[in-house]
Amino acid sequence: MNRKALVGIIIIMSISLIGLLGVQFYWIRSASSVKEASFRRSVNEAMAKVVYKLERLEKWRAAEINPFPGMLSFNPHLDYSLFITPSEMDSLISLELNIRGVDTRYLFGIYKPELDLFILENSSDYRNQLIQKGYAYPLFSYDMFSTPEYLLIYFPYERQFLLTELWGMLLISIVLIVVIVYTFTYTITIMIRQKKISDMKSDFMNNMTHEFRTPISTIALACEALGDQEIPKSEKVYENYIHMIREENSRLSILSERILQASVLEKGQLKLQREQVDLHTVIRDVIKSIRIQVEIKDGVIHTNLKAKPSKLQGDKVHLTNLVYNLLDNATKYTPRKPEIRIRTENSGEGITLSVQDNGPGIPKQEQKKVFDKLYRIPTGNIHNVRGYGLGLSYVKAIVGEHHGKINIDSEISKGTSFKIYLPYKIPD
Ligand SMILES: Nc1ncnc2c1ncn2[C@@H]1O[C@H](COP(=O)(O)OP(=O)(O)O)[C@@H](O)[C@H]1O
Ligand SMILES: [Mg+2]
Incomplete structure (x- = not known):
């Protein structure tokens, strides 16, 4: 796939994603306004019912007190204390709200704006909110002798609900x-x-x-x-x-x-040919083929091969390449007089091989990355040196296939040392 197609796909996908986000946002918003409207409707219905019941209660009570009202029917309505208590009022409201699925905390009060007076409320702490943000329903609007009064209801957790x-x-x-x-x-x-x-x-x-x-x-x-x-x-x-x-x-x-x-x-392309390989022979062979390059730079290779036995199970070709890669890097990246030390020793159920140089060293933050495919340290004049950035990722893959471990220890301008542990026997 070429670059243009890739960029095209990225742009198209980004646009569709933004579009999708926009549509989602729009849907959620409209769903929330639908919810809000239906909430409002339920509250209105419930409160209309409450107002109706309240007025009926008052009528019954008035008829009880004065069965023959005569002209008195134009009198102001009865005092609330004569036909309802705050807790009765509360249960009336909560019944009507619950029927309509409005299941969140509410505060109510009957308010007379002209006198700035609250009667019959379930809490006196929220008067301001009740007046400013509450829903208001006129009470006894037919009663021309009383000052106007309103049933106010306020839902402190409306948004959350x-x-x-x-x-x-x-x-x-x-x-x-x-x-x-x-x-x-x-x-x-x-x-x-x-x-x-x-x-x-x-x-x-x-x-x-x-x-x-x-x-x-x-x-x-x-x-x-x-x-x-x-x-x-x-x-x-x-x-x-x-x-x-x-x-x-x-x-x-x-x-x-x-x-x-x-x-x-390509993953899965590495297949090991398992055989008994003498690691020391491998090392000596590699040294033979790389010696000239070291000597051209006036360098030396020191060996200290102590592992005994030095044979282990592995793939000879890949192990040779592994050692070659490490020595090649040590030679390539050390600008003058490379001094390379190769050591082996027994450790646990295998051999530890270390390759140390006196080169420029690898900064701490790069030490993990050098094992990535195609990665080459971007700084310094290292790029006078040819390479694809594959050597160490290959080494790491080979070590992995052999169920070994690789460690890097490096200090800027002092040098680098790669330590590789390889088990004698590859577990199945
Ligand atoms: N012994 C070393 N000393 C300093 N830098 C090294 C050494 N070995 C590897 N590097 C750095 O790690 C990078 C990756 O190495 P490698 O995977 O072998 O790729 P290549 O050698 O092809 O660049 C190199 O480009 C180099 O910057
Ligand atoms: Mg290399």
């Missing part, structure tokens, strides 16, 4: 959105990484095919020349050709080692 009803929906939406955003970013990072890897792989393949050609044709030419009867061969000519073949051959083996490294790019 409406929210709890929406809470489940809100929560599910939030969870789903978080999940989508998370998987989205995760997918994108994987896509980007995958793209980087696949780019790098085709680069790698191109380079490789190119680099393979020269040694192969050189070796072919040398063989042809050696086999050709017509070319006179002195001892010197033989030497030359054989030297040539050897050189090209070692180039080929380095190339094949790099191809193996590329296998860490």
Whole structure:
């Protein structure tokens, strides 16, 4: 997939996600206003009923007290204390509210605005709120002799009550959105990484095919020349050709080692060939092939191979590459006079191998990252040194396959030491 398509997908997905968020937000808002309206309606209905019952109670009581009212029917309504108590009022209200599903704390009071007087209330602490934010219902509006009075009701937890009803929906939406955003970013990072890897792989393949050609044709030419009867061969000519073949051959083996490294790019490609491998022989072989590079830089390799027995179960090719990689890094990244120390010793049920150099060292914050695929430390002039950033991830993968452990110990401008533990026997 090319860059444009990737960017396109990211943009499209982001826009759809924002759109989705917007729609969600809109739905929740409209759901909450629907809830609010229905809450208001229920309260209105309940209170209309309360007002109706209250007025009827007053009529009955008035009829009881004065069965023949005559002209008195135009008198002001009875005093509340004559037909209802605050607690009766409370149960009347709570009954009507509960029937309509309004199940949250409320405060009520009967208020006469002209006298600024409260009667029949269930608490006197909330008078201000009752007046300012309460719902108001006129009482005895037909009674022309009394000053206007209102039944006020106020729900201190109205918002919370409406929210709890929406809470489940809100929560599910939030969870789903978080999940989508998370998987989205995760997918994108994987896509980007995958793209980087696949780019790098085709680069790698191109380079490789190119680099393979020269040694192969050189070796072919040398063989042809050696086999050709017509070319006179002195001892010197033989030497030359054989030297040539050897050189090209070692180039080929380095190339094949790099191809193996590329296998860490694809998980599951690493398959160990289990056999008994003498780690000391492996180390000595690698030293032989890398000695020239160290000597060119005026460096030395010290060995202190103490492990006994030095044989362990493993894959010889991969273990050789592992040691080669560590020595290669130690040589490559130490700018002058590398002093490399290789040690082995027994520890527990296996061998500990350590490779130490006197190079530039690896900063603490980079020490974990150097094992990542394609990672190269971005600072310093290290990039005069060629590499793909695959060596250490390969080493780590190999150590993992052998059920071993790898540790890094490094100090800036003092040097770096890699310690690798490999068990004698790979558990099944
Ligand atoms: N012995 C070392 N001393 C200093 N830096 C090192 C050493 N070994 C590895 N590094 C750093 O770790 C990075 C990753 O190493 P590696 O995976 O072998 O990749 P490559 O050698 O191809 O760059 C290197 O680019 C280098 O910056
Ligand atoms: Mg390397």
